[in-house]
Amino acid sequence: MSAADKATSSRRPPTFGPEPWPHTEPTGEWSYWDVWFAVACVVDCGGDWDDFDARLTRERSGGVMRGVYLEPLYLAAGGRVVRAPRGRGDLDLVETLACALHSEYASARWYFRAREIQGLRAYAQVAAGAVDRFTATAAVLGSEDWQPLEAMVSCALRQSDAATAHAVLRAADQPGFHQDLVRRRAIELDRELHREGHA
Secondary structure, X not given: OOHHHHXXXXXXXXXXXXXXXXXXXXXOOOEHHHHHHHHHHHHXXXXXXXXXXXXXXXXXXXXXXXXXXXXXXXXXXXXXXXOOOOOHHXXXXXXXXXXXXXXXXXXXXXXXXXXXXXXXXXHHHHHHOOHHHHHHHHHHHOOOOHHHXXXXXXXXXXXXXXXXXXXXXXXXXXXXXXXXXXXXXXXXHHHHHHHHOXX
């Protein structure tokens, strides 16, 4: 057997959604669909299922359809997701799910998806206003994905936390696709703060 054949045979089969979630959190019987929808609902709509439903309906129909779109998906997933985590108190659960999804994607060699879920983790932190977690997340993201970094910087500045905004950019200043952009943003931030007298 060639090395390529061995690598192919050692890969796990793809996950399509209805398979059982193999991790201990959240408790209960969850499928991958349940976890995916819970994370997307929290990140995109602050945990509001009605808003998430309306948004997905609008996006999937090109703005033509109104009403319930997700009900068949909830039923296909066994109706297990009854609420999404809300507020900072449930951020730990969202981060646990995001880390587990990241691990699943990385082990399946879906590196783009693995990086994408780290970005969603950053957006969940922004939604919760958890500035104390931004720097560690930026260090994991590096300079590969610019938008979550900017969301964290903007959130920190809205909370008058220039030190965290700087720390996010320093932590993300790693070799990667957007490293030059990260460095330019750090210079711009210094200038903005100097003009406002915060330097």
